[in-house]
Amino acid sequence: MKLTDFTTLSFDCYGTLIDWETGIVNGLQPLAVRSGKGLDREQILEVFGRHESPQQTLTPGALYPVILAAVYDRIAKEWGLEPVATEREHFATSVKDWPAFPDSADALRYLKQHYKLVILSNIDRTEFKLSEAKLGVAFDHIVTAQDVGSYKPNPNNFTYMIDLLAKAGIEKQKILHTAESLYHDHVPGKIAGLAGAWIHRRHGKEGFGATHVPATEAKYDFRFISMADMVEAHKKLVGG
Numbered sequence: 726m727k728l729t730d731f732t733t734l735s736f737d738c739y740g741t742l743i744d745w746e747t748g749i750v751n752g753l754q755p756l757a758v759r760s761g762k763g764l765d766r767e768q769i770l771e772v773f774g775r776h777e778s779p780q781q782t783l784t785p786g787a788l789y790p791v792i793l794a795a796v797y798d799r800i801a802k803e804w805g806l807e808p809v810a811t812e813r814e815h816f817a818t819s820v821k822d823w824p825a826f827p828d829s830a831d832a833l834r835y836l837k838q839h840y841k842l843v844i845l846s847n848i849d850r851t852e853f854k855l856s857e858a859k860l861g862v863a864f865d866h867i868v869t870a871q872d873v874g875s876y877k878p879n880p881n882n883f884t885y886m887i888d889l890l891a892k893a894g895i896e897k898q899k900i901l902h903t904a905e906s907l908y909h910d911h912v913p914g915k916i917a918g919l920a921g922a923w924i925h926r927r928h929g930k931e932g933f934g935a936t937h938v939p940a941t942e943a944k945y946d947f948r949f950i951s952m953a954d955m956v957e958a959h960k961k962l963v964g965g
Contacts, residue, residue, distance in 0.1 A: 726920065726946050728959050733865075733895050734836060734922075735843040735886060737877075737904035739823070740936065741924050742833070742952070743856050748823030749773050752816040756797065760804045767932060772800055774936050778908070781847065781876035788849040788871060790817040820848070821855040826926070830861035832952035839959065841865040841895065845886045845902070847876045847909065866890065877909040883917035903955070906936045907943035921945035924952060 739745035750769050757764045776799040780792055787795070794817035801808045833842065842864045846853060849871035857864070868886045870876045877883075887897050902919040904910035905926045914921050923945040927933075949955040 727962060728901070728922075728947070728955075729962050730899075731840065731901040731920070732899040733841040733843060733890065733901070735845050735890075735900055735902045735919070737902075737906060737910050738844055738846040738848065738853065738856060740905040740926065741903065742825060742829040742860055744824050744826050746770055748819055751822065752793075752819035753797070753800065755809075755812045755815070756801060756804070756806065759806060759809075762804065767930070771932060772803065774933060774938075776800055776803075778876070778878075778936075781870075785870075785875040785879070789820065789847070789852050790849075792876075793817045793819070820852045823856065825856070825859040826952065828951055828953040828956075830859070832956045833860055833862040835956050836959070837862050839963075843886065843890065843900075844868065845877070845882060845910075846870070866893065877906075878913040880913055880917060883913055883919065887917060887919075901947075908933065908936045908939045911943040911945050912939050912941055915944050922947040922949065922955065924955065925950050 736742060750766050753769050753773065757769050773796065776796045777792065780795045780799065784792065784795065794813050797813045797816045798808050836842065842862060843866045844853065844864050845868045847870045850869055853867065853869055866889060868889060873882045873885045875881050890900060897918055900919055901922055902910060902914040903922040903924060905924045911921050911923060925948055928950045949958065
């Protein structure tokens with residue numbers, strides 16, 4: 726299997742193209758400081774990861790700012806703190822402040838010369854537009870949790886995207902699902918029959934960061950430590 730076997734790259738956005746872990750830590754910093762626990766970055770990410778997916782399962786039709794507000798409340802309760810409305814609002818609307826990884830825009834511009842680009846994201850349309858502006862390309866298709874009415878790793882999200890792309894003439898075997906999260910993307914993506922490229926942004930770090938721990942072993946077909954690494958592998962194949 727080679728990167729050139731595919732015509733379409735479907736991307737997770739947050740954690741893969743957008744540095745959501747930095748955004749999450751910054752957004753939760755006021756609550757973390759108020760806790761007095763001396764929490765480091767990884768501890769903040771771990772508690773977020775434990776609460777985000779259960780909240781998405783509980784309220785699958787909620788838009789992402791509502792999810793973030795509820796996660797804030799859950800974390801405050803775990804830490805024995807009273808929620809503060811301004812802190813909650815700051816975190817709930819923090820996606821606009823989440824930065825793109827430094828290599829994302831350049832990598833996407835290169836890859837768009839060779840592939841159709843698709844987003845499959847646990848976000849809503851309004852929030853995604855805030856991030857899309859930082860990524861520097863127009864995606865050919867965009868599928869959000871808002872469109873589907875559920876959040877990954879729900880298999881409905883993958884079925885929705887596969888069916889949408891089939892209507893556009895893109896066969897499933899020509900799609901390479903490109904993502905960081907083993908839990909949200911690679912476990913359900915492989916069940917859905919998609920080839921996968923793991924963008925291992927957290928290489929060299931312990932744990933799963935802001936994502937839930939996968940219930941089963943994740944399988945994937947390619948592994949890269951960054952989007953820039955993926956681009957270099959493609960260039961070697963095409964002699965670029």
